Amino acid sequence: MKGWKIACSAFFTDKVATVGAVIIIFAFLVALFAPILAPYHPNEVAEGSIRLMPPGTDGHLLGTDQQGRDILSRIIFGTQTSLISAVVPVVMAAVISIGLGIIAGFYQGVVGNIIMRIMDVFFAFPAVLLAIAIAAILGPGLLNVIIAMIIVRIPYMTRVVYTDTLQESQKEYIEAAKAFGVGRIEIMFKQILPNVLPSLIVYSTTLAGVTIVTVAGLSFIGLGVQPPEADWGRMASDGSDLLMLGHPFVTFFPGIAILILSFAFSMIGDGLRNALDPYERSKVKKEKVNAKKAMVA
Amino acid sequence: MIQAVRKKEAFLNVTNLMTKIHTPEGSMTVLDHINLSIDKGDIMAIVGESGSGKSMTIHSILQMITKNLLDSYAGEIEVEGKSILDIGEKEMQQIRGKKISLVAQNAMTSLDPSYRVGKQIIEIILDKTNLSKREAIEKALYLLEEMGIDEAKRVFQSYPHQLSGGLRQRVVIAMSLACDPDLIIADEPTSALDPSVQLQVLELFKKINRDLGTAILIITHDFGVVARIAESVAVMYAGQIVEQGKTSEVIYNPQHPYTNSLLNCIPDLDWIFLDGVGKKPLFQIKGEPPNLMNLSSGCRFANRCHMAKDICRSKLPELKKVHSPDLNHLVRCLLTERRESYAK
Amino acid sequence: MTRFFINRILSTIPVLLGVTIFVFLLIQLIPGDPAKSILGGDATAEAVESLREEMGLNESMIVQYTSWMGQLLQGDLGYSHTLHTPITEELLPRFLNSMILTVASLLICVVLGVVLGLISALRKGSILDKASMGVALIGASMPVFWIALMLMWLFSLEMGLFPVSGMYNMRSPGGWMDLLHHLILPAFATATVSLAVIARLTRSTIIDTLQKDYVKYFQSFGLSKSKINIVHVLRNSLPPIINISGMQVGYLMGGALFSEVVFNWPGIGQALYVAVTSNDYPTIQAGILLIAITFVIVNLIVDLLNVWLSPKLQDSIKSNAG
Numbered sequence: 019m020k021g022w023k024i025a026c027s028a029f030f031t032d033k034v035a036t037v038g039a040v041i042i043i044f045a046f047l048v049a050l051f052a053p054i055l056a057p058y059h060p061n062e063v064a065e066g067s068i069r070l071m072p073p074g075t076d077g078h079l080l081g082t083d084q085q086g087r088d089i090l091s092r093i094i095f096g097t098q099t100s101l102i103s104a105v106v107p108v109v110m111a112a113v114i115s116i117g118l119g120i121i122a123g124f125y126q127g128v129v130g131n132i133i134m135r136i137m138d139v140f141f142a143f144p145a146v147l148l149a150i151a152i153a154a155i156l157g158p159g160l161l162n163v164i165i166a167m168i169i170v171r172i173p174y175m176t177r178v179v180y181t182d183t184l185q186e187s188q189k190e191y192i193e194a195a196k197a198f199g200v201g202r203i204e205i206m207f208k209q210i211l212p213n214v215l216p217s218l219i220v221y222s223t224t225l226a227g228v229t230i231v232t233v234a235g236l237s238f239i240g241l242g243v244q245p246p247e248a249d250w251g252r253m254a255s256d257g258s259d260l261l262m263l264g265h266p267f268v269t270f271f272p273g274i275a276i277l278i279l280s281f282a283f284s285m286i287g288d289g290l291r292n293a294l295d296p297y298e299r300s301k302v303k304k305e306k307v308n309a310k311k312a313m314v315a
Numbered sequence: 316m317i318q319a320v321r322k323k324e325a326f327l328n329v330t331n332l333m334t335k336i337h338t339p340e341g342s343m344t345v346l347d348h349i350n351l352s353i354d355k356g357d358i359m360a361i362v363g364e365s366g367s368g369k370s371m372t373i374h375s376i377l378q379m380i381t382k383n384l385l386d387s388y389a390g391e392i393e394v395e396g397k398s399i400l401d402i403g404e405k406e407m408q409q410i411r412g413k414k415i416s417l418v419a420q421n422a423m424t425s426l427d428p429s430y431r432v433g434k435q436i437i438e439i440i441l442d443k444t445n446l447s448k449r450e451a452i453e454k455a456l457y458l459l460e461e462m463g464i465d466e467a468k469r470v471f472q473s474y475p476h477q478l479s480g481g482l483r484q485r486v487v488i489a490m491s492l493a494c495d496p497d498l499i500i501a502d503e504p505t506s507a508l509d510p511s512v513q514l515q516v517l518e519l520f521k522k523i524n525r526d527l528g529t530a531i532l533i534i535t536h537d538f539g540v541v542a543r544i545a546e547s548v549a550v551m552y553a554g555q556i557v558e559q560g561k562t563s564e565v566i567y568n569p570q571h572p573y574t575n576s577l578l579n580c581i582p583d584l585d586w587i588f589l590d591g592v593g594k595k596p597l598f599q600i601k602g603e604p605p606n607l608m609n610l611s612s613g614c615r616f617a618n619r620c621h622m623a624k625d626i627c628r629s630k631l632p633e634l635k636k637v638h639s640p641d642l643n644h645l646v647r648c649l650l651t652e653r654r655e656s657y658a659k
Numbered sequence: 660m661t662r663f664f665i666n667r668i669l670s671t672i673p674v675l676l677g678v679t680i681f682v683f684l685l686i687q688l689i690p691g692d693p694a695k696s697i698l699g700g701d702a703t704a705e706a707v708e709s710l711r712e713e714m715g716l717n718e719s720m721i722v723q724y725t726s727w728m729g730q731l732l733q734g735d736l737g738y739s740h741t742l743h744t745p746i747t748e749e750l751l752p753r754f755l756n757s758m759i760l761t762v763a764s765l766l767i768c769v770v771l772g773v774v775l776g777l778i779s780a781l782r783k784g785s786i787l788d789k790a791s792m793g794v795a796l797i798g799a800s801m802p803v804f805w806i807a808l809m810l811m812w813l814f815s816l817e818m819g820l821f822p823v824s825g826m827y828n829m830r831s832p833g834g835w836m837d838l839l840h841h842l843i844l845p846a847f848a849t850a851t852v853s854l855a856v857i858a859r860l861t862r863s864t865i866i867d868t869l870q871k872d873y874v875k876y877f878q879s880f881g882l883s884k885s886k887i888n889i890v891h892v893l894r895n896s897l898p899p900i901i902n903i904s905g906m907q908v909g910y911l912m913g914g915a916l917f918s919e920v921v922f923n924w925p926g927i928g929q930a931l932y933v934a935v936t937s938n939d940y941p942t943i944q945a946g947i948l949l950i951a952i953t954f955v956i957v958n959l960i961v962d963l964l965n966v967w968l969s970p971k972l973q974d975s976i977k978s979n980a981g
Contacts, residue, residue, distance in 0.1 A: 139677030142951045142958075146913030147931075151947045154935040155688045227800060234802040235917060240936055251802065258808050258921065262823075266812045273805035280800040377879060411881030419879075424872035428971055429894050438890070439880050474970040493880075 028293040035289020041282035049097040056091035061246040063087055070260070073267050080271050083253070084260060089268065092248040093275050099160060099249045100279055103233040103242075104226045107167035111175050112222050118172070119179025120206050120214065124187055134180060140173040146232055153241040163242040167229055178221050182214040216294040223290055227283030234276050250276050326497050326530055327353040327376070327415070331390035334375045342386045343607050345371045347554045349390070350634075353530050355497055358520070360533045360545035360562070362577060366604050368554040369534045373500050377415060378407055395497075412443050416491040418501035422483040426475035432486050433471035436493055443494040458489040461526075463519060481512040488519065498530040499523075505540060517543050538578050542566055547643075550574050553604050553615040556634060560644030570637050570646040572620045576600045614649065622650060663976045667962060671955050678955070679731065682948045683724050686940055696938050697740050710740065714941075736945035741937045746945045750927055754949055756826060757926035760919065761911050763842050764850035768911070769904050772854045776861025781888065783866060792862065798855035803914040807848035807921035814844060824923035845918035852914060853907035860903045864896040871895070898965050905961030909954050 030036050048055060057077070063086040073081040073089075080089040122133040140148065149166045156162035186192065187210060195205050236242045237251025245252065250272040257268030334346035346368050353359050363369050374380045376392060378399070392400050394414055399407065419425030427435055433455055440451040452471075459467035462485040475483060484504065491499045501520070505513040521544060523529050533545060541548050541562060549559040550573065558571040569575045580600070602619040605611075613628040614620070620627065627649055634647045638655055686693055694710040695702065715723050730737065736746040775795070779788040815823045821844045822828070827837050868874065869892055877887050916928030923929070927946050934942035966972050 135673065136677070138674055139681055142674055142678050142955045143947060144909035144913035144950060144954060146910070147916065147947050147950055150916070150931065150935065151685060151943055152688070154943055155685050155940065157690060231800065231802045235804060238802070238804045238917065238920075239932060254802070254805050254808070258804075261808060261812045261816060264816075266809075269805070269808050269812075273802065273809070276802055276805065277797065277800050281797060284796065284800060379875075379879060408881035408883065411879055413881065417876070417879040419872065419876045421872055425876040427873045427877075427891050427895065429891075429969070439877075439882065442882050442886070443880065474974075476971045477974065487876075490880075 025293045029289050032289040032292060034285050035293070038282040038285030038289060041278060042286065045097055045101060045279055045282070048094055049101050052095045052098060056088075056094040058088040058091040060092045060095040060248040061087065070265050070268070073271075081267055083268050084256070084265075089253075089271055092253060093250065093272060095248040096250045096253065096272065096275065097279075099243050099247070100230055100233075100276070103160065103164060103167070104230045104279070104283065107164050107171060107229055108222045108226045110164075111168045111171035112218060114168070115172055115175035115179050116211065116214070116218065119176045120183050120210055122176070123180045123183025124202070124206055124210065126184075130180075133176070137173040137176055140170075145170050145174075146235060149232055149236060150239060150241065153236055154239075158241050158244055160243045163233055163236050166236070166241075167233065170232075171225060171229070174225070175218065175221065178218055179214050182217055183210055186210050186213045220287055220291045220294060224284050224287030227280040227287065230276060230280040230283070324355045325352060326355045326357075326395060327351070328393040328396075329372075329376065329390070330393070332372075332375060332392060333387075333389040334371055334380070335386035335388075336380065336384050337386050338608065340608050345554050345607060346375060348634075349556060351549060351556075353498060353532060355530055356524065356528050358524055358531045358533070358544055358546050360535060360541040360548045361551055362535055362538060362541055362548060363551035364536055364600075364604060366553075367551040369536075369551055370502060371554075372551070373417070373502060373532075373534060376500070377411055377417065379411075412439060412496065413494045414496055415498045415500060416494070416496040418491045418499055418504050419487045420502040420504070421507055422487040423480065423507065425487055426483065428475055430474070431471070432473055432475060432478070436471075436486075436490050439490060439493045455489070455493070458492055459486070461492075461523075462486075462489045463515070463522075464489075480508055481515065484508060484512070484516055485519065488516070488523070492523065492527070492529065495527075496529065498532060500532045500534070502534045503536070504533065506535070506537070513540075514543075520544055536577075538566065538580070550577065553610075554607055555615060555647065556645075557616065557647045558645065559634075560639070561641045564639055564641040564644050568639060568644075570644070570651045571616075571648045572622050572650075573600075573616050576619075614647075624650065660973065660977065663966070664963065668959065671959055674955055675952065678948065678951045679728060680724070682944050682951070683727060685944060687720070689940065693940060697940060699938075731948075736948070737941040739934075739939055739942045741934070741939040742942070746942055749942070750930060750945055750949060753925055753927045753930050756924065757912070757915055757919070757928060758953075759838075760842065760845055760849060760915050760924055760926055761908065763846040764853070764911050764915070765904070765908060767846055768850040768854035768857055768907060769900075771850075772857030773861050773900060775854075775858040777865055777888075777893070779858070779862045780865035780869065788862075792859065795855035795858045798851050799859075801851065802917070803848060803852065804917035804921055806851050807845065807918045810844050810848050811921060826925055841922075841924075845915075845922040845924050848918040848921070849911055849914045853910050856907060856910075857900065857903055861896065861900055864899045865892060868892045868896045898968055901961060901964055901968070905957055908957045912950050912954065 029039075069082060069084055069086045071078050071082040071086075073079065075081060078088050078090070080093065083089055083092070118133055122130040124130075143151075149163075149170045152166035152169055153163050156165060192205060192209060195209060233242060234251030234254065237249050238255035243249035243252055245256075253272035254269045254276070257265070257270075257272075260266075260268050329349055329351040332346055332349040333344060335342050335344050337343075349368075349372060351359070351361075351372075361369050361372060371380075375388065388400050390400075391398055394410055399410060426432065430438075433452070436455040436458065437448070437451040440446055440454055441448065444451075446454065456467050456471055459470055464470050464482065464485055470478065470482060470486065475486075478486065484507075488499075488501075488504075491501075504520075505516050508516060517540065520531055520533070524531055531544075533540065535541060545562050547560065548562045548565050549556050550565070550571065551557065552573050558565060558569065558574045565574060566578065569578055577600075600619060605615050605618065611617075611628065613626075613630060614623070614632055617623045617627040630649060632647045632649045632652065634645045635652060636642070637644050637646050637651060638658065689696055692707065692711070694707045694714060694716060698706055698710060711717055715726060718726075727737075734747060736750060738744075739746050739749060742749060775791050779791050782788050811823060814820045822841050826841050827833065828841075874887060874891055877891055878884070912928075915924075915926060916931060918924065919926040919928035920932045927949065931943060931946040933939070934946065966976065
């Protein structure tokens with residue numbers, strides 16, 4: 019397990035990645051303890067509150083929305099749906115993609131071809147539009163948005179697993195294992211999977227960040243979480259009419275929340291890429307040394 | 316320090332050159348008191364293992380060490396009597412290519428894959444000279460023909476990946492001659508080539524030297540190459556010159572143990588002259604060159620030298636003349652010094 | 660070479676066929692009766708039945724698909740029961756408007772992205788580099804609709820520099836200057852995310868290319884840095900930049916939907932938004948089909964462009980063919 023230790027220390031020496039990890043852990047805690055942390059009920063108008071109080075008003079740090087609900091409380095509760103809609107689709111899609119990608123990469127020929135040609139069809143659609151189309155057909159609601167996001171992410175992740183599997187299965191130790199009569203299933207899961215996993219984890223983390231942004235977009239269209247449930251994308255889009263009336267903060271704060279969470283995921287993704295890839299890391303180091311040697315030679 | 320005796324028409328003079336570069340551990344002296352002198356029409360070689368400072372010497376002469384790597388230069392580099400160490404980048408660009416040009420080490424990767432070979436040669440001609448485009452094309456074709464390329468026009472029209480390694484090497488040599496430089500520096504020009512092509516390329520260098528009068532400085536690790544082409548040679552080890560002199564002198568009367576070891580590394584010296592197959596068993600120099608950040612006070616070769624005495628580990632020898640018909644035969648070895656003084 | 664081009668063009672046919680099948684099957688995913696969903700809950704049974712008949716929902720799937728395909732090939736995208744118009748008539752002018760927006764944002768993100776990436780790469784490690792790459796990272800994490808709303812608030816509502824909505828001034832529709840004036844904000848809103856992606860990729864590609872032997876070799880001839888950077892570094896960095904830009908066209912078409920909605924741009928995205936909110940399934944179908952076909956064609960062009968730009972690739976194709 020020494021490799022993990024090295025990866026961990028590499029990850030945490032990366033300041034940017036550490037900041038990202040801290041933000042995500044913080045977000046999970048906020049989501050978990052939302053009822054305790056939030057000063058008000060997210061969907062109800064507190065006594066004495068009026069509509070569209072500006073940020074900094076006594077008792078309403080980020081102000082109130084068009085119905086007089088506390089924006090901070092709604093953002094705190096919105097953390098829950100945002101994290102769910104970021105993590106669940108990506109994890110589900112990853113699990114399905116591992117199966118599809120490894121099978122396609124390992125059984126090249128007919129099976130692999132069919133799987134990858136189907137994926138090609140999905141690549142013809144811009145991801146956001148595909149998600150919108152599927153979610154629109156399935157109808158509004160968080161669950162349908164999650165299903166749509168799973169379908170949209172599968173082709174991208176399958177391709178990552180597929181190319182890694184192809185590379186891995188051409189290596190000598192796999193040939194050797196085959197020659198020794200090790201079962202195919204065993205090779206797939208005991209030999210190939212562990213080698214494919216790191217890059218998929220890196221990719222998933224980055225995709226989680228993108229997914230938050232996409233889901234916010236679906237909420238803007240009116241798909242996804244339905245009112246009065248607190249949801250960042252919905253809050254930001256509900257505030258759009260209020261822009262004209264000079265109340266930008268109703269839109270501004272939820273957008274910033276989306277930005278921070280999504281940014282944190284991509285920071286972790288970047289950090290993981292550098293940390294989980296000892297080969298890449300040593301290659302970078304080696305190249306630096308070689309460059310220096312070349313200059314000295 | 317000892318200065319090489321100058322001939323007439325000196326072209327390049329390097330005097331007591333010290334180059335320091337930045338490393339994570341601090342400033343490192345990679346070149347230590349280098350003295351070289353190349354006259355017009357000379358063919359000279361610098362020999363050494365990788366890490367000995369050969370390439371650093373060229374990069375210092377052309378001042379091409381990356382800004383954030385370079386710490387400082389000291390000493391003097393003169394081209395045609397004029398110091399170039401403190402001239403500006405603009406003036407230096409007039410020297411690069413026009414006065415001194417480089418023959419790329421790896422012809423495979425040193426040509427731009429996106430342009431035809433001819434276009435790359437005339438790009439340099441047009442940039443550095445006042446020739447018209449038509450004259451530039453003519454000149455490029457002439458140079459390619461001079462390089463012994465039969466189908467110069469076809470090569471001119473080809474992309475780099477369409478040419479064989481030998482042809483590419485010739486193209487790179489032609490490129491280095493694009494602006495009629497007085498000196499071309501070739502860094503390991505043959506190490507990436509097949510043995511048969513190696514010989515052709517070396518012959519080509521000789522021809523260039525003979526026909527165009529271009530001085531040539533060859534950087535190599537292979538004494539075989541030196542013996543074939545160079546009139547004089549400098550042997551480098553760990554950032555210092557340890558022996559220099561006329562090629563025949565250095566090869567047949569090597570004074571430094573390191574030179575000796577390098578000579579033993581070629582299969583058989585006769586191979587070079589008889590084109591035969593080597594018979595002697597290959598010799599390897601044991602151990603690693605010293606870390607330049609962490610040098611002892613003694614001779615830098617001492618830990619690998621099979622003749623090393625106690626004094627070698629405590630006192631750094633200086634580059635001194637040896638008793639030899641060649642007045643410029645210099646050696647940096649305490650043992651040779653001692654032997655010489657006994658002989659007297 | 661021609662054979663390669665023809666083969667590559669033909670290779671899009673199975674993908675396009677797959678796209679139509681998928682888009683066709685989308686309707687089958689509708690929970691319950693599509694006709695009922697379109698007409699709403701309070702429609703009479705007869706009305707639903709007659710719409711089922713009209714849409715061919717009572718036929719077998721294969722019959723439905725072939726007749727739908729037949730119509731498609733004649734340029735008929737179907738009929739919108741919500742708007743009561745043929746979809747082709749409704750979407751085609753909108754498609755052109757969307758293309759104006761997409762091309763404008765493509766220009767913005769490619770030009771600015773490459774310039775930003777180039778400067779960052781050449782001044783690697785400088786404050787400028789760190790700042791622009793930081794901004795690029797943040798830019799990639801923002802929802803397009805939110806960028807659009809914020810740009811609208813800042814530049815239209817607060818500063819009054821640009822119009823809030825539409826393509827032309829309603830009262831006195833001007834020429835292309837008027838169009839440009841209306842175009843700038845939605846185009847920038849659409850371009851931001853892709854701009855960030857292109858800038859980051861350009862930076863890393865240029866840094867890689869700067870390390871190449873041939874760049875150093877040309878430097879050894881005393882050619883000026885700026886000349887080498889343009890002639891050799893930029894030229895050899897083009898293929899990956901073009902690749903990513905082609906991929907960005909998809910994101911731009913997706914992002915355009917949001918800016919169209921925010922800025923009331925009469926494009927295909929806005930029509931899709933209306934269709935989604937009114938359960939107008941045939942329009943959704945037609946809209947994403949049009950966009951997918953466009954995207955497939957863009958990818959084809961990018962591929963061919965890359966072959967055209969790489970002499971090495973051309974030769975390997977030639978030798979494979981021969």
